[in-house]
Amino acid sequence: MDRQRTDKNEETSAQGRPTLKTLAFMTGLGVTTVSRALKDAPEIGAETRRRVQLVAKQIGYRPNRAGVRLRTGRTNVISLVLNTDREIMSFVSDIIYGVSEVLAETPYHLIVTPYSRSQDPMEPIRYLVETGSADGVIISRTQPNDPRARYMLEHGMPFATHGRTDMGLVHPYHDFDNHAFAMEAVRRLASMGRRRLALLSPPPGLTYYGHTLNGFADALSEVDANEIPFNTVSIDHTIEQIRMRTAQVMRRDVRPDGFVSSAAAATLAIVAGIEDAGLKLGRDVDVVSKQSSDLLHLFRPELLVVNENFRLAGSDLARSVLGWIGGAAPGSLQSLVVASGVQALTQPLLA
Amino acid sequence: MDRQRTDKNEETSAQGRPTLKTLAFMTGLGVTTVSRALKDAPEIGAETRRRVQLVAKQIGYRPNRAGVRLRTGRTNVISLVLNTDREIMSFVSDIIYGVSEVLAETPYHLIVTPYSRSQDPMEPIRYLVETGSADGVIISRTQPNDPRARYMLEHGMPFATHGRTDMGLVHPYHDFDNHAFAMEAVRRLASMGRRRLALLSPPPGLTYYGHTLNGFADALSEVDANEIPFNTVSIDHTIEQIRMRTAQVMRRDVRPDGFVSSAAAATLAIVAGIEDAGLKLGRDVDVVSKQSSDLLHLFRPELLVVNENFRLAGSDLARSVLGWIGGAAPGSLQSLVVASGVQALTQPLLA
DNA sequence: TCAATATACTGAAACGTTACAGATGCCAAT
DNA sequence: ATTGGCATCTGTAACGTTTCAGTATATTGA
Numbered sequence: 095m096d097r098q099r100t101d102k103n104e105e106t107s108a109q110g111r112p113t114l115k116t117l118a119f120m121t122g123l124g125v126t127t128v129s130r131a132l133k134d135a136p137e138i139g140a141e142t143r144r145r146v147q148l149v150a151k152q153i154g155y156r157p158n159r160a161g162v163r164l165r166t167g168r169t170n171v172i173s174l175v176l177n178t179d180r181e182i183m184s185f186v187s188d189i190i191y192g193v194s195e196v197l198a199e200t201p202y203h204l205i206v207t208p209y210s211r212s213q214d215p216m217e218p219i220r221y222l223v224e225t226g227s228a229d230g231v232i233i234s235r236t237q238p239n240d241p242r243a244r245y246m247l248e249h250g251m252p253f254a255t256h257g258r259t260d261m262g263l264v265h266p267y268h269d270f271d272n273h274a275f276a277m278e279a280v281r282r283l284a285s286m287g288r289r290r291l292a293l294l295s296p297p298p299g300l301t302y303y304g305h306t307l308n309g310f311a312d313a314l315s316e317v318d319a320n321e322i323p324f325n326t327v328s329i330d331h332t333i334e335q336i337r338m339r340t341a342q343v344m345r346r347d348v349r350p351d352g353f354v355s356s357a358a359a360a361t362l363a364i365v366a367g368i369e370d371a372g373l374k375l376g377r378d379v380d381v382v383s384k385q386s387s388d389l390l391h392l393f394r395p396e397l398l399v400v401n402e403n404f405r406l407a408g409s410d411l412a413r414s415v416l417g418w419i420g421g422a423a424p425g426s427l428q429s430l431v432v433a434s435g436v437q438a439l440t441q442p443l444l445a
Numbered sequence: 446m447d448r449q450r451t452d453k454n455e456e457t458s459a460q461g462r463p464t465l466k467t468l469a470f471m472t473g474l475g476v477t478t479v480s481r482a483l484k485d486a487p488e489i490g491a492e493t494r495r496r497v498q499l500v501a502k503q504i505g506y507r508p509n510r511a512g513v514r515l516r517t518g519r520t521n522v523i524s525l526v527l528n529t530d531r532e533i534m535s536f537v538s539d540i541i542y543g544v545s546e547v548l549a550e551t552p553y554h555l556i557v558t559p560y561s562r563s564q565d566p567m568e569p570i571r572y573l574v575e576t577g578s579a580d581g582v583i584i585s586r587t588q589p590n591d592p593r594a595r596y597m598l599e600h601g602m603p604f605a606t607h608g609r610t611d612m613g614l615v616h617p618y619h620d621f622d623n624h625a626f627a628m629e630a631v632r633r634l635a636s637m638g639r640r641r642l643a644l645l646s647p648p649p650g651l652t653y654y655g656h657t658l659n660g661f662a663d664a665l666s667e668v669d670a671n672e673i674p675f676n677t678v679s680i681d682h683t684i685e686q687i688r689m690r691t692a693q694v695m696r697r698d699v700r701p702d703g704f705v706s707s708a709a710a711a712t713l714a715i716v717a718g719i720e721d722a723g724l725k726l727g728r729d730v731d732v733v734s735k736q737s738s739d740l741l742h743l744f745r746p747e748l749l750v751v752n753e754n755f756r757l758a759g760s761d762l763a764r765s766v767l768g769w770i771g772g773a774a775p776g777s778l779q780s781l782v783v784a785s786g787v788q789a790l791t792q793p794l795l796a
Numbered sequence: 797t798c799a800a801t802a803t804a805c806t807g808a809a810a811c812g813t814t815a816c817a818g819a820t821g822c823c824a825a826t
Numbered sequence: 827a828t829t830g831g832c833a834t835c836t837g838t839a840a841c842g843t844t845t846c847a848g849t850a851t852a853t854t855g856a
Binding site: 466480481508516 | 845
């Protein structure tokens with residue numbers, strides 16, 4: 095009983111999907127030649143090259159990713175490593191969109207590699223490096239001495255960090271200038287006559303915690319205002335925790351008349367806490383907050399805001415990783431975005 | 446200029462990473478046997494199986510994804526297809542987290558496949574199917590007659606939709622019962638004496654637009670209240686558009702005394718519009734809104750809310766796709782979440 | 797006793813790609 | 827005529843996996 099269709103190399107009939115062999119048969123060339131013609135190798139005749147590329151486009155040839163990956167080790171994948179419970183919400187989608195935007199023009203796919211509470215942040219990184227599941231990695235929640243960055247550097251895995259490190263190692267990053275943000279915020283509050291300022295900081299441990307604190311402190315001494323300690327909470331705490339702590343502080347005799355908040359969601363909690371204490375935003379106290387989408391003005395028009403663009407961060411990070419993969423010097427792939435300045439949400443006249 | 450290590454089949458020394466061949470050498474077996482022992486094939490001796498699996502664990506063997514994919518066509522990838530400019534923010538990250546949570550227990554990776562304005566929503570789907578880049582797909586923004594679902598069904602690509610279709614075709618889905626939501630919202634407003642209700646609906650075209658409208662209409666007739674047309678905007682419009690339109694409507698003689706809003710961000714705009722018109726939430730008008738994270742109560746305690754859990758949606762969708770891939774009947778992988786009921790954000794006594 | 801059958805294992809081939817090491821033909825320089 | 831160089835093309839092997847078609851060895855049935 096002979097087998098129906100051996101189909102071993104029946105060049106003839108409908109394959110599921112064109113491969114190099116299909117193209118080779120159609121053009122009458124060898125698969126090597128076809129492979130080379132498609133990637134503009136120098137030793138292919140101009141005429142042949144054109145013919146192959148034409149046919150390839152005609153029949154909609156797409157290289158098989160598994161084939162390429164198996165042969166070359168190149169995955170055409172960028173991994174975005176995310177903390178599944180700590181990352182602030184809107185943040186993530188914006189970054190993803192920014193990254194996608196850039197990768198869409200390339201053969202790269204974006205995979206999201208999560209890690210969650212109680213997990214070692216190194217674990218997803220080790221996984222990616224050991225299994226070679228990606229050609230490049232993007233991480234966030236960057237620390238001054240970040241073991242993930244060090245590890246990837248040691249193992250030759252291209253990456254970019256959202257936020258800087260401070261280990262004397264050079265690698266691509268995208269960062270928002272939180273030192274400048276904190277300074278501007280303090281200056282603005284001081285210019286409104288506020289002198290007792292509190293800072294709701296990023297979580298200690300992350301690099302921009304330090305940047306923010308330093309900016310805050312630097313500006314304080316510049317404008318001769320005082321800090322009201324508010325460091326038992328950070329933007330990583332729950333809304334409820336921040337709200338209660340704010341209310342508590344606001345009921346003291348010596349209470350803040352100005353807040354600097356590093357995240358929009360936390361700002362909602364601060365304002366709620368202020369009002370819990372029976373005080374009024376804009377009269378008793380002013381708040382400068384970062385925001386990543388333009389919603390705070392709907393909440394309280396008296397708020398002062400600084401915008402941080404996470405979509406830009408995403409596309410910047412993606413470009414940096416691709417650049418490194420493409421052989422650019424990692425030191426040339428760093429960007430620091432300086433705040434656009436503090437904006438009042440309503441004209442003082444209308445207030 | 447030394448080549449890495451020729452290492453053709455030097456069984457001896459440190460390969461970059463263990464493969465079946467490594468295991469075969471270590472155990473003294475053939476690679477076929479090793480392959481089978483690892484996947485509990487029946488024709489392998491119990492003792493051998495145990496031995497192989499032990500060694501594999503010891504040296505941290507991980508199957509090479511490219512090898513498996515090339516040989517079997519199985520990608521171990523689930524793709525989440527997202528509209529890059531229309532999707533509401535927080536929404537996306539929650540879904541991603543939900544999906545990740547489920548995939549983390551499996552060998553599956555999550556890839557995010559974006560499409561943007563001006564692009565045919567079918568394009569990413571066709572890409573995924575034609576290139577076989579995923580074993581399963583999750584889509585959102587589902588339409589009653591959804592060409593993407595039809596296409597994937599025709600091409601045997603397992604998928605799950607966020608939201609139902611209405612084509613007489615059976616496939617996995619996860620949906621929030623927006624009919625029930627709208628009914629509950631109207632009932633609640635009616636019970637507070639509100640009789641002139643406006644609905645800020647989902648964008649027309651999506652399936653849950655119809656569900657919401659029907660629920661709204663059904664409850665209206667039940668409680669004998671009236672609809673104030675508000676259908677020139679939807680939650681896909683900008684904050685500014687919704688705000689202006691709300692203000693406009695609220696300045697009329699016959700204006701709504703109740704709103705039902707299908708999205709939290711839009712609710713901010715509605716309230717802003719109400720206040721633009723010089724009216725007061727809770728006195729002149731009440732608003733029932735969906736929300737996916739618990740923030741609206743900070744905005745205005747007078748708001749009434751219904752919670753929709755997108756993280757649950759994500760994990761449900763992931764489980765469904767995996768189930769279908771695993772051979773379960775698509776009809777058995779459908780879930781409809783009914784609203785938890787309208788919640789007042791503050792006790793009436795305190796208000 | 798011999799064959800049939802089950803058990804436990806194995807080599808070779810194939811998936812689609814790229815790199816290596818040639819082929820082949822042609823032309824200019826010797 | 828021979829050599830060398832150049833331009834253009836080609837076959838084979840390998841990446842790591844699974845599947846097909848076996849091969850031994852032991853076990854059973856008559």
